[in-house]
Amino acid sequence: MVPPVPPASAEEIREANTRYHDVAAENYDSKWGIDFGDSGARQVSAKLCKALGGAPCHYGDSLEIGAGTGYFTLNLLRSGLIGRATCSDISPGMLQTLTANAGRLGLEVTTRGADAEQLPFADESFDLVFGHAVLHHIPDLPRAFGEFSRVLRPGGTLLFAGEPSRYGDRLAGVPKAIGRRLAPVWRRALGAAAAPPHAHASSAAALERVVDVHAFSPGELTALARGAGLEQTRVSGEELVANWFGWVNRTLETSAEPDDVPWAWRLYAYHGYLALQALDRRMLESLLPAGAFYNLMLAARKPAAGRPFART
Numbered sequence: 415m416v417p418p419v420p421p422a423s424a425e426e427i428r429e430a431n432t433r434y435h436d437v438a439a440e441n442y443d444s445k446w447g448i449d450f451g452d453s454g455a456r457q458v459s460a461k462l463c464k465a466l467g468g469a470p471c472h473y474g475d476s477l478e479i480g481a482g483t484g485y486f487t488l489n490l491l492r493s494g495l496i497g498r499a500t501c502s503d504i505s506p507g508m509l510q511t512l513t514a515n516a517g518r519l520g521l522e523v524t525t526r527g528a529d530a531e532q533l534p535f536a537d538e539s540f541d542l543v544f545g546h547a548v549l550h551h552i553p554d555l556p557r558a559f560g561e562f563s564r565v566l567r568p569g570g571t572l573l574f575a576g577e578p579s580r581y582g583d584r585l586a587g588v589p590k591a592i593g594r595r596l597a598p599v600w601r602r603a604l605g606a607a608a609a610p611p612h613a614h615a616s617s618a619a620a621l622e623r624v625v626d627v628h629a630f631s632p633g634e635l636t637a638l639a640r641g642a643g644l645e646q647t648r649v650s651g652e653e654l655v656a657n658w659f660g661w662v663n664r665t666l667e668t669s670a671e672p673d674d675v676p677w678a679w680r681l682y683a684y685h686g687y688l689a690l691q692a693l694d695r696r697m698l699e700s701l702l703p704a705g706a707f708y709n710l711m712l713a714a715r716k717p718a719a720g721r722p723f724a725r726t
């Protein structure tokens with residue numbers, strides 16, 4: 415049984431996030447199948463379109479919060495959707511991997527170690543402030559949203575994607591449990607040895623229970639944006655069946671010695687995930703409310719200079 419986690423202070427959550435992601439940085443891209451080729455660029459542009467509810471424009475100066483290894487910014491640069499990119503993160507290890515990825519791809523990015531609640535940037539510096547899978551790690555969200563709004567230029571766009579929804583997060587326990595049950599049979603079928611107990615595994619598992627501090631309803635995300643003076647808020651949901659498939663496979667894969675997992679299996683898992691993502695997109699996203707999906711996306715605007723705030 416998993417022991418109950420004593421409530422952590424905001425400082426402990428930030429410190430745990432830094433340590434956890436510093437350790438995760440080295441293998442982060444392979445663990446999550448992060449792609450910086452055409453497929454990654456297509457995925458990220460599609461997420462932007464979905465969050466905004468239409469084609470994105472070109473953004474001169476962008477700031478990514480919790481940029482990790484660069485999944486969003488580097489793919490947006492490759493797609494030509496942003497001009498000058500700044501990436502911030504609380505984890506120096508993540509920013510080191512991001513810098514190496516950018517170098518390999520020949521892309522120019524400014525990096526800055528920063529806590530989302532205290533951004534080291536001047537007021538009204540960016541046309542786009544965005545992030546992927548980061549809000550759920552931040553202890554004081556109203557304070558962080560105040561910072562996002564402060565550094566946005568009037569008329570600028572705020573966009574966050576990949577945030578766990580309340581329902582989705584609860585349901586994800588089911589495919590993880592299925593994966594754990596199937597793991598011994600699956601390893602035998604593939605001739606894969608069990609992953610050796612990793613020196614950091616128990617401390618990583620303990621940190622994991624501290625770093626994820628929120629799951630959201632669509633209304634909560636909307637309220638955070640409006641509370642920071644933003645308007646034209648829009649919340650959408652994505653990934654349901656694809657996510658279940660992904661969690662079962664990821665649980666199976668992490669139970670095995672990585673070199674024993676055949677390439678054919680990895681291809682099946684990757685392409686299966688993309689196929690089910692398309693099924694979610696084409697069939698389920700228009701039928702179900704945003705809160706039914708695993709991931710939520712939020713888009714909002716900072717009112718243009720001299721225009722009264724419109725509560726939409």
Ligand SMILES: C[S@@+](CC[C@H](N)C(=O)[O-])C[C@H]1O[C@@H](n2cnc3c(N)ncnc32)[C@H](O)[C@@H]1O
Nearest residue numbers: 431435480481482485504505529530546547551
């Ligand atoms: C789940 S990872 C996502 C990384 C990347 N955005 C992606 O989608 O691949 C979350 C990232 O948020 C960063 N992070 C966590 N808490 C943060 C905070 N308070 N301020 C800034 N970044 C934070 C972590 O270091 C990590 O890089």
